[in-house]
Amino acid sequence: MPGSLLSENELAENLGMSRTPIRSAISRLESEGYVSSLRNRGILVKEISFKEMMDILEVFRYLQEYSVEAVMEKNNTFNIEELEQYLKNQLEAEESNDYPRYVQYSLLFTRSMINASNNQLFVQIIDSVKDKLMQAAIVNWKLTPNQKHYSANLLNQSIFEAISKGNLSDIKQICKDNFFRSKESMIISGKI
Template sequence: MGADDGGDNHGEPAHSRDLPGFAATHYRFFLKRRLALMNSPAPDERDYSQLTGLAKPSLEKLAHQQIREHMLNGYFLPGMLLSENELAERFGMSRTPIRAAISLLEKEGFVESIRGRGVFVKDISFREFHEMFEVLSSLQLYSLDIAAMRKLDFDLPTLEGYLERQLRASAEDDYRTYYESGLLFIETMLRMVKNASMLQIIEQIKGKYMFKIISYRKLHVHTLPKPQQSGHFNKRIYQALAAGDLDEARGVVLELIEQMRRQFQSFDM
């Protein structure tokens, strides 16, 4: 992510070729990724009657959802060993759906299996986190560019609701709600464009994005200040949108991109 993927534009929607370079690069990359996913069978489309030893899809989904929720809430942190027996007892099911859920989480990049040691919660690198941030920012810039070109209006009441929720969560040290509200703020901006594939991109990365920042804060709870940066910038973006100043909103997003770039220079990426 973050590098020009090259190649021609065959099969690429015309509007993506009109984007600013920063946004267009990430949009083309993730569009290709989305098309590849669309051409592969979804988990629910697998023929479970042909497979042995797998749990029913409903149980697998339930196990996957519960383990993932525990990770996003900061209960399962990077480096923790996940025991199939303990998870099965915790969630009240057999080891079969737990094993299938862990396999899916490994494919998604949340856990890793180490031969002879077991399954561990995986730490998301700061490089990957920064790349996901750049993708989200690119989509945000795209929504502003499209709004300017097509004279579209953003859903200000919904944006205000997520902003208030995010600021309130900051005061209450509710990390999950804080970062979730920030992502929903971006998602609401993008919904105005009415592009399902772009919304799917957010859906694909927001879990790992939230897990990285929430787990990092949980591990450094005594040394990090309250989360404020995202809420501060979202407040400025909302104020600009409410005033009808799309250029100002775009400038705020670009300012955040540059500030994040400088912050990530201090990490080994």
């Protein structure tokens, strides 16, 4: 959890590894912004800031909207079968209260949608931030067990329905509304 202090020695012992691969992993996590090494104190697990979270959600929103434009203007297509399967898996994860699985399939749904833009850089951008988004979602889920979660199910159902009916222009508004709802929800829950 964010704020936790980790020890190289304890990690090596718990994982049954030498400290060399542990140091390598910590170095990578530090370069990716997940942890900070504190001299003579350990490794601090960093929290994702409200600003960083909103930046990530904004990128997702604009890439989703662009994928719709690419389908409409460039005659690209959404992979309906793939989107439907990811949505189905996402809904099943909610039924079994498997939140990490739900987040995973929600992100795969969005990735599949953005893949329709036929822009590999956009897909790489999503891949580069998906782990942070997943971490933030799971931490929020653990810290707020009494709040309603699984909101991306309604979002992705709405998007899938619009795609299925050919109402692609509706998706931009759906994504925009969701972004502002997410922002408002984070403000209300005290994430800023």
